[in-house]
Amino acid sequence: MKPDLSTKAGRKAWRHEMRMVAVRPRRYGLWLLTLGMLLVILPSAFGVHSIFGWSPLLLGLAASLTALPLLVAGALLRRRYRRARMTDRGGRNSI
DSSP: OOOOOSSHHHHHHHHHHHHTTTHHHHHHHHHHHHHHHHHHHHHHHHOOOOBTTBOHHHHHHHHHHHHHHHHHHHHHHHHHHHHHHHHTOSOTTOO
């Protein structure tokens, strides 16, 4: 069943529904991306050049590269959900 976007309450419900799609991949991706950027900035900001024998720049790049597939997966899941919801494909209420 398509969402009712003609009313203010319907639009608010639709925004809330879309925010709840793929929460974990987006959240973990943003946390990893933030951690990665902080680790990239760390050597110049605080003079830390080694974390357990590893370069903070290397750890930051690894965290940022790990975040990328999570963020892409979150975007693809939201797009797939929105497309299925708007075209009434595979829903319980479709006739």
